[in-house]
Every structure is written in structure tokens, then in C-alpha cells.
Amino acid sequence: MGVNLKQLSEMLGLSQTTVSRALNGYPEVNAETRQRVLKAVQTTGYRPNRAAQRLATGRAGSIGLVMPIAAGIDSDVHFGEFLAGLAEESVKHDFHFVLNPSAPEDEEATFQRLAASGNVDALFLAYMRASDPRISILKSLSIPFLVHGRTLDGPADYPFLDIDNTGAFYDATRLLIQLGHTRMALLNGPDYLAFSQRRKKGMLRALSERGLSLDDRLVNHSFMTDEHGYRSMQRFLVQDNPPTAVLCSSTVLALGAVRAINRAGLQIGKDISLIAHDDVLPMLKPENFTVPLTTTRSSLRAAGTRIAARLISRILKTADYPDQELWRTELIVRASTGPAPRV
The missing domain is CATH 3.40.50.2300 (Response regulator)
Structure with a gap:
């Protein structure tokens, strides 16, 4: 059975406040102390009480995603690979997902409900359309968001990560x-x-x-x-x-x-x-x-990892990432390409 916050703080010789702040990424906790706390968490299996954590920090410790679901929409192995990268980074910071399924025509309202619920600290948007009304909805909400991709119409005046x-x-x-x-x-x-x-x-x-x-x-x-x-x-x-x-x-x-x-x-x-x-x-x-x-x-997994890192750093105010990123792709030549056959 894991220890509680009081026992963990006594074990480390630190106050409960310092331990809590170290776990929640407060910048005033130095790197050495944060590493001590994180190592002790791994050793003891300590898990914070999320309700108490939310009261103490004002954060839910969650990222909100909307999954379009409808008849005729096939399951997408690409999105699953992206989520794996998002999860790898999120678990390092004890962040959770709130994955909300939605019919495509209800997505805008779903994002609004997620933001208003207080159950998420940031929102993630995928499956970008050429002209996407969800962008203006997210920009109107008082919650951080990040887009995987870009629209085609108008300036990209929002935070994104995309490939060229x-x-x-x-x-x-x-x-x-x-x-x-x-x-x-x-x-x-x-x-x-x-x-x-x-x-x-x-x-x-x-x-x-x-x-x-x-x-x-x-x-x-x-x-x-x-x-x-x-x-x-x-x-x-x-x-x-x-x-x-x-x-x-x-x-x-x-x-x-x-x-x-x-x-x-x-x-x-x-x-x-x-x-x-x-x-x-x-x-x-x-x-x-x-x-x-x-x-x-x-790599889609690398993109997921990067987006999680950017969102979490924005929430915790721990790092300064560029607001917009456009990744170049690699062209790797193998045996499937050769000279055009002679007619």
C-alpha cells in the first residue's frame, strides 16, 4: 500500500507544501529537490489525492480531447499512435486525459462544455479541416489549447504543431x-x-x-x-x-x-x-x-509527445516553447521507386 502525503514529506524531511509544489511543477522548487521527490514517488508508489490536488492548485491535471464518432467513420490507427506519444509524456507529469466522444456536428459544443466543466486544464484539437470553425470557438474560451495541423483559410494565428x-x-x-x-x-x-x-x-x-x-x-x-x-x-x-x-x-x-x-x-x-x-x-x-x-x-508518436510537453508546460508555466512549429519530413529512398518503365 502506498504512502500518503504526510508520510512522504516526513520520509524526505520536507514540508508537505514543498512536496506538493515539487509534484505540481512550481518553479520556485529547485531541480534537485524536485528530482528527490519524484524518485521517492516512484519508490513508494505515492499517488496524490486528485481532489485535494485540485483544491490546492486550482488545476485538474487533465488534458481534454474530443474524439469524433459517427456511423461511417472508421477507427484510426494513426490517432492511436499519436495518443501513445501524448500518453508517454503526460504520465511523466501525472496528467490524465478527458476523452470526450462527439458526433462531428456537435464538436464545437463539446469543446465548450469541456472548457466550462473545470475538469480539464487545456484542450487539444486534431483532424484539422481546410476551413475549421472549431478554431474560433477555442480562441474564445479562457483555457489554453493546441492544434495538431493547420487550416488553409486565413492566417494561422493560433498555437499549432504541424508537418510540412x-x-x-x-x-x-x-x-x-x-x-x-x-x-x-x-x-x-x-x-x-x-x-x-x-x-x-x-x-x-x-x-x-x-x-x-x-x-x-x-x-x-x-x-x-x-x-x-x-x-x-x-x-x-x-x-x-x-x-x-x-x-x-x-x-x-x-x-x-x-x-x-x-x-x-x-x-x-x-x-x-x-x-x-x-x-x-x-x-x-x-x-x-x-x-x-x-x-x-x-513520427506521429513524437508529435504527440511534443504536444503534451507544450500543453503541460503552458499549464505549469515551467518552460518556454515556440507557439507554432512546422516540422520538415525526411525523404527516405528504398527499393519501391525506380526508373519509369519504357513504353
């Missing part, structure tokens, strides 16, 4: 053009999401620089699942003039695309090239595909 989706698919398309490909396909995420539009924009920019275009019949927007990747790739391959290369917005979509390509009797990297965006999903490593995949890479 446009640059990622621009670089990927340029690689394919350098290899001689002129007819390419795009397996993308839902068309109403900002990251999908930015990735398509990057692809179109690279094509237009070389006087090339993207055939609308070779573009598919969908939830990023294996089945969607498989069915869409099948449709592309039976056209009179099929693509010689394809860009996929996730390795999950690529998994289905590879299955369709293999069933068509084509060889990846020779008959058709493929580049995927790699969110660094532990169960789906691009280097473990039968033909290792060329990818643009940025």
Missing part, C-alpha cells in the same frame, strides 16, 4: 519525375482535411513545374485504410493508361495498394513505383514490406 505536408509530397513527386515518371496516381486522406489538400497541392506544384498534370481519374480521397488502398489501386490499374507511379498518404493505404499491385502481377520498383507517407507506425514498418517502401517520414 506540401513540402513532403512536393519532394516525393520531384523524385518520381527525376526517375522519368509522368503519369502518377494519388491515394490520399479525406478531401475535407487540411493535410490531404496540402499533400495534393505539393504534388500538383511539382508536376506543374515540369508542365505535367494530375489526371482526376487517378486521385482517390478516403479514410486511410488497407481496404480503401486496395480498391482504389485496383481501379487505377485497369484503366487504359494506368499510372507508372503512385503516392500514398499513409503506409496503411500503401499496404492495400501493394496487395492490388501484386495481384495484378506487377513488380513494385520496376513496373510501378510507390512512395508512402510514414507516420512511423510500429506495426507497419516500410522497410519490412516485401519491397521496402520509399517514404516521407515524420
Whole structure:
């Protein structure tokens, strides 16, 4: 059985107030004392009384998230990986999640209720749309928030962390053009999401620089699942003039695309090239595909960890992070890309 606050403070020779302040990140507690307290907490299994902690600090020790749930919305392994990173950082500071499911049309009201409840210290917003009314709602609330992604309309005058989706698919398309490909396909995420539009924009920019275009019949927007990747790739391959290369917005979509390509009797990297965006999903490593995949890479788990660190530091006032961050992706060339086949 764990110790209580009084016993822990006596064990350390510190006042209960000092122990409490060390656990709650007050800056006046020096680093050495905070480390002593945290080590003792790990050793003894001490768990603070959250109700008492909330009364003492005015904080709930929680981050609020809204999960869109509705018929037709598939479960998302990408969001699960992001949450893993968020959780890794949150548990270090004894922060909890308040995960509130909501129908998409009720999300704005759900955020307002969460903020008014007093059960969360900050809010997190994901699945950014090209034009997103949730931003103005969050800006009107007296509670910190952070956005994963950016809208397309208007200035990004809010705190965010995003990756350079446009640059990622621009670089990927340029690689394919350098290899001689002129007819390419795009397996993308839902068309109403900002990251999908930015990735398509990057692809179109690279094509237009070389006087090339993207055939609308070779573009598919969908939830990023294996089945969607498989069915869409099948449709592309039976056209009179099929693509010689394809860009996929996730390795999950690529998994289905590879299955369709293999069933068509084509060889990846020779008959058709493929580049995927790699969110660094532990169960789906691009280097473990039968033909290792060329990818643009940025870790979703790392993004989750960073967002948790930024939110918690904002709540505890313990560190100074940049308000807006745009991460570049890595282009990693493997065997799935090769010269365009000769006609």
C-alpha cells in the first residue's frame, strides 16, 4: 500500500507544501529537490489525492480531447499512435486525459462544455479541416489549447504543431519525375482535411513545374485504410493508361495498394513505383514490406509527445516553447521507386 502525503514529506524531511509544489511543477522548487521527490514517488508508489490536488492548485491535471464518432467513420490507427506519444509524456507529469466522444456536428459544443466543466486544464484539437470553425470557438474560451495541423483559410494565428505536408509530397513527386515518371496516381486522406489538400497541392506544384498534370481519374480521397488502398489501386490499374507511379498518404493505404499491385502481377520498383507517407507506425514498418517502401517520414508518436510537453508546460508555466512549429519530413529512398518503365 502506498504512502500518503504526510508520510512522504516526513520520509524526505520536507514540508508537505514543498512536496506538493515539487509534484505540481512550481518553479520556485529547485531541480534537485524536485528530482528527490519524484524518485521517492516512484519508490513508494505515492499517488496524490486528485481532489485535494485540485483544491490546492486550482488545476485538474487533465488534458481534454474530443474524439469524433459517427456511423461511417472508421477507427484510426494513426490517432492511436499519436495518443501513445501524448500518453508517454503526460504520465511523466501525472496528467490524465478527458476523452470526450462527439458526433462531428456537435464538436464545437463539446469543446465548450469541456472548457466550462473545470475538469480539464487545456484542450487539444486534431483532424484539422481546410476551413475549421472549431478554431474560433477555442480562441474564445479562457483555457489554453493546441492544434495538431493547420487550416488553409486565413492566417494561422493560433498555437499549432504541424508537418510540412506540401513540402513532403512536393519532394516525393520531384523524385518520381527525376526517375522519368509522368503519369502518377494519388491515394490520399479525406478531401475535407487540411493535410490531404496540402499533400495534393505539393504534388500538383511539382508536376506543374515540369508542365505535367494530375489526371482526376487517378486521385482517390478516403479514410486511410488497407481496404480503401486496395480498391482504389485496383481501379487505377485497369484503366487504359494506368499510372507508372503512385503516392500514398499513409503506409496503411500503401499496404492495400501493394496487395492490388501484386495481384495484378506487377513488380513494385520496376513496373510501378510507390512512395508512402510514414507516420512511423510500429506495426507497419516500410522497410519490412516485401519491397521496402520509399517514404516521407515524420513520427506521429513524437508529435504527440511534443504536444503534451507544450500543453503541460503552458499549464505549469515551467518552460518556454515556440507557439507554432512546422516540422520538415525526411525523404527516405528504398527499393519501391525506380526508373519509369519504357513504353
